[in-house]
Amino acid sequence: MNLIKMLGENPDELRKEYDDVIGVLKRCGLSEYEARAYMGLVVLGFGTPQRVAEVTKIPRTSAYKSLTLLEQKGFVTASPGKPKIFHPEDPLSKGDEIAENTREAFRKLSLVSGMLSEKGIPQLIYTIVGRDKVTEKIGEMLDSSTTRFLISTPAIRDIRKTFGKKFSDAKKRGVHVTIITAPSVKLPEHSESYRVTELLATDIVSDGKRALIASPDLSACGYSDNESLVGHLESFLKLLTSKLALGMPGGSS
Numbered sequence: 001m002n003l004i005k006m007l008g009e010n011p012d013e014l015r016k017e018y019d020d021v022i023g024v025l026k027r028c029g030l031s032e033y034e035a036r037a038y039m040g041l042v043v044l045g046f047g048t049p050q051r052v053a054e055v056t057k058i059p060r061t062s063a064y065k066s067l068t069l070l071e072q073k074g075f076v077t078a079s080p081g082k083p084k085i086f087h088p089e090d091p092l093s094k095g096d097e098i099a100e101n102t103r104e105a106f107r108k109l110s111l112v113s114g115m116l117s118e119k120g121i122p123q124l125i126y127t128i129v130g131r132d133k134v135t136e137k138i139g140e141m142l143d144s145s146t147t148r149f150l151i152s153t154p155a156i157r158d159i160r161k162t163f164g165k166k167f168s169d170a171k172k173r174g175v176h177v178t179i180i181t182a183p184s185v186k187l188p189e190h191s192e193s194y195r196v197t198e199l200l201a202t203d204i205v206s207d208g209k210r211a212l213i214a215s216p217d218l219s220a221c222g223y224s225d226n227e228s229l230v231g232h233l234e235s236f237l238k239l240l241t242s243k244l245a246l247g248m249p250g251g252s253s
Contacts, residue, residue, distance in 0.1 A: 028098050029073070029154055029200065029216030033058050037066040038075050041088040048083045072182050073154065074197050101200035105213065125222045125229070134218045135162060141206040142166045145175045150237050152180035153202035155218060160188055167191070180240060194244040205234040 018039070025035035040056040041047055047055075053063035067086045070076045075094060079085045128134050142149060142163055149170060153159065156179060160167070167188035170177060177191040180199070187193050202214040202221075211230040214221035224230060 027215075027217060027219075030070075030075070031066070033062050033066040034070055034073075034075075037063055038070055038088060041067075041076060041086055042091055046085055046087045048085060050083065052086070072184050072197075097198065098200065101198065105201035125224045125226075127220065128223055129220045131218050134212075134214055134221045135159075137212060137221065137223060138204060138214075138218075139163055139166060141204060141210055141212065142170055144210070145170055145206045146173065147207050148176045148178070148205075149207075150178045150180075150205045150234065151202070152199060152237055152240065153204075153214075154182055154199040154216060155202055156181040156187065157185055158218075160186065164188060178241065180237070180244070194241050196240075196244060203233060203237060205230060205237060208234055 021039060022032070022035045025038060026032065030038065036056040036058055037052050040052045040058075044051065044055065049064040049067055050060060052058065052067065053060040056063070058066065067076060067078070067084075071078050071086070074089065074097075076086045076088050079087070128137055138159065139162070143166060151159070167177060171188075171190045177188065178194075179187055179191050180194045180196060181187070182199060183195045183197060200216055202212070202216070202218065204212040204214075209227060209230060210223070210225050211233045212221050212223045213233070
Protein backbone atom coordinates (compact mmCIF):
# COMPACT_ATOMS: atom_id res chain seq x y z
CA MET A 1 0.00 0.00 0.00
CA ASN A 2 1.40 3.37 -1.02
CA LEU A 3 0.46 5.02 2.28
CA ILE A 4 2.44 2.53 4.34
CA LYS A 5 5.45 2.91 2.05
CA MET A 6 5.25 6.68 2.54
CA LEU A 7 5.48 6.23 6.31
CA GLY A 8 8.94 4.67 6.19
CA GLU A 9 10.60 1.35 6.97
CA ASN A 10 9.34 -1.73 8.84
CA PRO A 11 6.24 -2.23 6.64
CA ASP A 12 4.94 -5.18 8.68
CA GLU A 13 4.98 -3.19 11.92
CA LEU A 14 3.51 -0.15 10.21
CA ARG A 15 0.74 -2.22 8.64
CA LYS A 16 -0.30 -3.51 12.07
CA GLU A 17 -0.38 0.03 13.48
CA TYR A 18 -2.25 1.20 10.38
CA ASP A 19 -4.87 -1.56 10.81
CA ASP A 20 -5.22 -0.71 14.51
CA VAL A 21 -5.86 2.98 13.75
CA ILE A 22 -8.34 2.13 10.99
CA GLY A 23 -10.16 -0.17 13.42
CA VAL A 24 -10.45 2.59 16.01
CA LEU A 25 -11.75 5.07 13.44
CA LYS A 26 -14.37 2.56 12.30
CA ARG A 27 -15.51 2.11 15.90
CA CYS A 28 -15.96 5.89 15.98
CA GLY A 29 -18.54 5.59 13.22
CA LEU A 30 -16.46 5.93 10.05
CA SER A 31 -16.72 3.54 7.14
CA GLU A 32 -13.66 1.68 5.86
CA TYR A 33 -13.12 4.20 3.04
CA GLU A 34 -13.75 7.19 5.32
CA ALA A 35 -11.21 5.90 7.85
CA ARG A 36 -8.61 5.32 5.15
CA ALA A 37 -9.25 8.71 3.56
CA TYR A 38 -8.90 10.53 6.89
CA MET A 39 -5.68 8.71 7.74
CA GLY A 40 -4.36 9.45 4.27
CA LEU A 41 -5.07 13.16 4.71
CA VAL A 42 -3.38 13.18 8.11
CA VAL A 43 -0.26 11.70 6.55
CA LEU A 44 -0.36 14.05 3.54
CA GLY A 45 -1.32 17.16 5.51
CA PHE A 46 -3.81 18.09 2.78
CA GLY A 47 -4.84 16.77 -0.59
CA THR A 48 -7.27 16.51 -3.47
CA PRO A 49 -9.62 13.52 -3.77
CA GLN A 50 -7.42 12.21 -6.57
CA ARG A 51 -4.28 12.38 -4.44
CA VAL A 52 -6.04 10.74 -1.49
CA ALA A 53 -7.30 7.99 -3.79
CA GLU A 54 -3.76 7.38 -5.05
CA VAL A 55 -2.12 6.97 -1.64
CA THR A 56 -4.95 5.04 0.04
CA LYS A 57 -5.93 2.81 -2.88
CA ILE A 58 -9.54 4.00 -2.66
CA PRO A 59 -11.49 4.29 -5.95
CA ARG A 60 -11.46 7.92 -7.07
CA THR A 61 -15.25 8.36 -6.93
CA SER A 62 -15.33 6.74 -3.49
CA ALA A 63 -12.52 9.02 -2.29
CA TYR A 64 -14.48 12.16 -3.16
CA LYS A 65 -17.65 10.78 -1.54
CA SER A 66 -15.73 9.71 1.57
CA LEU A 67 -14.05 13.11 1.94
CA THR A 68 -17.41 14.86 1.56
CA LEU A 69 -18.90 12.67 4.29
CA LEU A 70 -15.87 13.30 6.49
CA GLU A 71 -16.44 17.03 6.05
CA GLN A 72 -20.07 16.60 7.15
CA LYS A 73 -18.92 14.64 10.20
CA GLY A 74 -16.36 17.28 11.15
CA PHE A 75 -13.21 15.26 10.43
CA VAL A 76 -11.98 17.42 7.53
CA THR A 77 -12.46 20.86 6.04
CA ALA A 78 -12.46 21.78 2.36
CA SER A 79 -11.13 24.89 0.66
CA PRO A 80 -13.16 26.37 -2.22
CA GLY A 81 -12.18 25.92 -5.83
CA LYS A 82 -11.72 23.07 -8.26
CA PRO A 83 -10.43 20.61 -7.45
CA LYS A 84 -11.31 20.90 -3.78
CA ILE A 85 -8.40 20.73 -1.36
CA PHE A 86 -9.24 18.85 1.85
CA HIS A 87 -7.47 19.39 5.19
CA PRO A 88 -7.75 17.00 8.16
CA GLU A 89 -8.85 18.18 11.56
CA ASP A 90 -6.09 17.78 14.14
CA PRO A 91 -6.18 14.10 15.25
CA LEU A 92 -5.54 14.87 18.93
CA SER A 93 -8.27 17.53 19.06
CA LYS A 94 -10.69 15.28 17.21
CA GLY A 95 -9.83 12.40 19.52
CA ASP A 96 -10.50 14.55 22.57
CA GLU A 97 -13.84 15.60 21.09
CA ILE A 98 -14.90 12.03 20.37
CA ALA A 99 -13.79 10.91 23.83
CA GLU A 100 -15.84 13.67 25.44
CA ASN A 101 -18.92 12.77 23.36
CA THR A 102 -18.47 9.11 24.29
CA ARG A 103 -18.17 9.99 27.97
CA GLU A 104 -21.37 12.04 27.67
CA ALA A 105 -23.24 9.11 26.13
CA PHE A 106 -22.13 6.79 28.91
CA ARG A 107 -22.79 9.49 31.49
CA LYS A 108 -26.42 9.48 30.35
CA LEU A 109 -26.55 5.70 30.73
CA SER A 110 -24.99 5.92 34.19
CA LEU A 111 -27.41 8.66 35.21
CA VAL A 112 -30.55 6.76 34.27
CA SER A 113 -29.17 3.60 35.84
CA GLY A 114 -28.69 5.51 39.07
CA MET A 115 -32.24 6.86 38.92
CA LEU A 116 -33.66 3.36 38.89
CA SER A 117 -31.42 2.20 41.74
CA GLU A 118 -32.42 5.14 43.91
CA LYS A 119 -36.10 4.36 43.39
CA GLY A 120 -35.64 0.72 44.22
CA ILE A 121 -36.75 -0.32 40.75
CA PRO A 122 -35.09 -3.38 39.17
CA GLN A 123 -32.65 -2.54 36.40
CA LEU A 124 -34.63 -2.39 33.16
CA ILE A 125 -31.91 -1.53 30.66
CA TYR A 126 -31.37 -4.39 28.24
CA THR A 127 -28.14 -4.70 26.31
CA ILE A 128 -28.37 -5.73 22.65
CA VAL A 129 -25.15 -6.67 20.86
CA GLY A 130 -24.69 -7.01 17.10
CA ARG A 131 -25.48 -4.51 14.35
CA ASP A 132 -28.21 -6.70 12.81
CA LYS A 133 -29.97 -7.08 16.16
CA VAL A 134 -29.69 -3.38 16.98
CA THR A 135 -31.00 -2.45 13.54
CA GLU A 136 -33.87 -4.91 13.96
CA LYS A 137 -34.79 -3.30 17.30
CA ILE A 138 -34.82 0.16 15.69
CA GLY A 139 -37.18 -1.18 13.02
CA GLU A 140 -39.44 -2.68 15.70
CA MET A 141 -39.59 0.64 17.55
CA LEU A 142 -40.48 2.48 14.35
CA ASP A 143 -43.17 -0.08 13.44
CA SER A 144 -44.74 0.05 16.89
CA SER A 145 -44.82 3.87 17.14
CA THR A 146 -48.32 5.33 17.20
CA THR A 147 -47.82 9.00 18.14
CA ARG A 148 -44.19 10.13 17.96
CA PHE A 149 -40.74 8.87 17.02
CA LEU A 150 -37.70 10.97 17.96
CA ILE A 151 -34.23 10.01 16.75
CA SER A 152 -30.87 11.73 17.19
CA THR A 153 -28.16 9.98 15.18
CA PRO A 154 -25.09 10.40 12.98
CA ALA A 155 -26.17 7.23 11.14
CA ILE A 156 -29.42 8.49 9.59
CA ARG A 157 -28.18 7.71 6.07
CA ASP A 158 -27.98 3.96 6.79
CA ILE A 159 -31.16 4.01 8.84
CA ARG A 160 -33.08 5.80 6.08
CA LYS A 161 -31.87 3.34 3.45
CA THR A 162 -32.89 0.40 5.61
CA PHE A 163 -36.21 1.75 6.86
CA GLY A 164 -37.39 4.18 4.18
CA LYS A 165 -40.72 2.40 3.81
CA LYS A 166 -41.17 2.09 7.57
CA PHE A 167 -40.77 5.87 7.92
CA SER A 168 -43.36 6.35 5.17
CA ASP A 169 -45.75 3.90 6.84
CA ALA A 170 -45.28 5.65 10.20
CA LYS A 171 -46.19 8.97 8.61
CA LYS A 172 -49.37 7.42 7.14
CA ARG A 173 -50.29 6.22 10.64
CA GLY A 174 -50.01 9.80 11.89
CA VAL A 175 -46.71 9.35 13.74
CA HIS A 176 -44.80 12.60 14.20
CA VAL A 177 -41.18 11.89 13.24
CA THR A 178 -38.43 14.17 14.57
CA ILE A 179 -34.85 13.70 13.37
CA ILE A 180 -31.65 15.28 14.72
CA THR A 181 -28.67 14.57 12.49
CA ALA A 182 -25.73 15.99 10.56
CA PRO A 183 -26.04 18.74 7.93
CA SER A 184 -26.54 17.93 4.23
CA VAL A 185 -27.83 14.40 4.75
CA LYS A 186 -30.99 13.32 2.94
CA LEU A 187 -33.84 12.58 5.34
CA PRO A 188 -37.10 10.65 5.15
CA GLU A 189 -39.88 12.80 3.75
CA HIS A 190 -42.32 14.67 5.98
CA SER A 191 -40.11 14.60 9.05
CA GLU A 192 -39.30 17.48 11.40
CA SER A 193 -35.54 17.87 11.22
CA TYR A 194 -32.76 19.58 13.11
CA ARG A 195 -29.14 19.75 12.01
CA VAL A 196 -26.13 19.58 14.28
CA THR A 197 -22.51 18.96 13.32
CA GLU A 198 -21.33 16.85 16.27
CA LEU A 199 -23.27 13.70 17.08
CA LEU A 200 -21.83 10.42 18.28
CA ALA A 201 -24.39 8.12 19.87
CA THR A 202 -27.78 7.21 18.40
CA ASP A 203 -30.65 8.10 20.76
CA ILE A 204 -34.24 7.03 20.00
CA VAL A 205 -37.51 7.55 21.86
CA SER A 206 -40.80 6.03 20.68
CA ASP A 207 -44.17 7.23 22.03
CA GLY A 208 -42.51 8.20 25.30
CA LYS A 209 -42.58 4.49 26.20
CA ARG A 210 -39.46 2.97 24.67
CA ALA A 211 -35.88 4.25 24.41
CA LEU A 212 -32.63 3.13 22.85
CA ILE A 213 -29.06 4.45 23.07
CA ALA A 214 -26.65 2.89 20.55
CA SER A 215 -22.95 3.11 19.75
CA PRO A 216 -21.86 5.11 16.66
CA ASP A 217 -21.64 2.02 14.44
CA LEU A 218 -24.88 0.53 15.84
CA SER A 219 -22.95 -2.54 17.01
CA ALA A 220 -24.44 -2.40 20.52
CA CYS A 221 -27.17 -0.56 22.36
CA GLY A 222 -29.02 -0.18 25.61
CA TYR A 223 -32.83 -0.52 25.37
CA SER A 224 -35.52 0.19 27.93
CA ASP A 225 -39.30 0.33 28.17
CA ASN A 226 -39.25 1.85 31.66
CA GLU A 227 -41.24 5.07 31.31
CA SER A 228 -39.29 6.98 33.98
CA LEU A 229 -36.05 6.29 32.19
CA VAL A 230 -37.58 6.92 28.76
CA GLY A 231 -39.02 10.23 29.91
CA HIS A 232 -35.60 11.36 31.07
CA LEU A 233 -34.06 10.73 27.64
CA GLU A 234 -37.01 12.31 25.83
CA SER A 235 -36.70 15.45 27.96
CA PHE A 236 -33.01 15.65 27.09
CA LEU A 237 -33.71 15.35 23.35
CA LYS A 238 -36.57 17.87 23.47
CA LEU A 239 -34.28 20.33 25.24
CA LEU A 240 -31.75 19.83 22.44
CA THR A 241 -34.34 20.49 19.72
CA SER A 242 -35.53 23.60 21.57
CA LYS A 243 -31.99 24.98 21.65
CA LEU A 244 -31.48 24.19 17.96
CA ALA A 245 -34.78 25.85 17.07
CA LEU A 246 -33.60 29.04 18.75
CA GLY A 247 -30.85 29.36 16.15
CA MET A 248 -27.83 27.97 17.97
CA PRO A 249 -25.14 26.48 15.70
CA GLY A 250 -26.58 23.56 13.75
CA GLY A 251 -30.15 24.84 14.12
CA SER A 252 -33.40 23.65 12.64
CA SER A 253 -33.56 22.98 8.91
